[in-house]
Amino acid sequence: MSMPITVVVVDGHTLTRYGLVRLVTADADITIVGECGLAAEAPALIASTHPDVVVLDVALPDADGLQLARELRDRHHELGIVVLTGQAGDDVLFRALETGVSAFVGKTAPNTEVLGAIRHAAVAAASFTATGLGPALARRGQAGDVPFGGSVGAQPACTALSPRELEVLSLLATGLSVPAMAATMxxxxxxxxxxxxxxxxxxxxxxRANAIMTAMRLGLIKPELGVSA
Structure with a gap:
């Protein structure tokens, strides 16, 4: 039997934190090893518990949650970081992506999506996942923005994707987590x-964002749908 995923929860709202802890501990594959309500408490807690994943709110009482995420990413390269947010909008999603977090989940998302984000972060900390990422990138591209330091005219070294790789590209565009992609395929x-x-x-x-934008420019996926062309 594999070891359970260990998680630290950082959220300033007591009821939200309690709900997250209850949700996570109900899953036999995930174990809570710590919780706190302030950004100032998080680094020491994470250093002492060594979790696989930290789940944190984007808006903490004493700090910007995404700034905390950036600091944690710089200190712990293998740490899975799941950001929860009640703030809608593409700008927050893109800030999260640029920060280097593993997953971005709305607080109104289904329980299965939250748990899926935690599992994804545990096995693919450096791979970003978020529901609606493909359409958000399409909107940004249509607005004339070139995200994340890319160049509109840049071309990849090789675009000969196999049918299986095209399937993977399609799943990446939907925002599916890596574990969910494995199950789907x-x-x-x-x-x-x-x-x-x-x-x-x-x-x-x-x-993921770079891959989706390149695929859109090459016509490999449809921006409005986020599926294979």
């Missing part, structure tokens, strides 16, 4: 991670 988690890496390499991308 009926492959192992390690195989799914390998496919994702190959897609990034062939598109000359360093993350």
């Amino acid at each position: 009926f492959v192992s988690l390690s195989t799914a991670k390998t496919y994702v890496s190959r897609v990034y390499e062939k598109l000359g991308a360093t993350n």
Whole structure:
């Protein structure tokens, strides 16, 4: 039996934190090893408990949650970071992506989505996932923005994607987590991670957002739908 995923929860709202702890502990594969309500308390708690994943609110009482996420990413490269937010809007999503978090989830999301984000963060800390990422990137592209330091005219070194890799690209565009992609494709988690890496390499991308934007420019996926063309 595999070891459970260990999680620290950082949220300034007591009731929200209590609900998160109850939700997570109801899953046999996930264990809470710590919780706190302030950004100032989080670094020491994480350093002492060594969790696989930290789940934190974007708006903490004493600090910007995304700033805390950036500091944690700089200190703990393998730490999965899930950001919860009650703030709608593409700008917050893009800030989260640029910060280097693993997953971005709305506080009104279904329980399964929250748990899925935690599982994704535990196995693919450096791979960003968020529901609606593809359409958000399409809106940004239509507005004339070039996100994350990319160049509109840039072309990848190789775009000869196999049918399986095109399927992976389609799933990336939907915002599906890596574990969910593995289940959808009926492959192992390690195989799914390998496919994702190959897609990034062939598109000359360093993350999911880069891959999706490149694929949109090449017509490999439809911006308005986030599915294979």
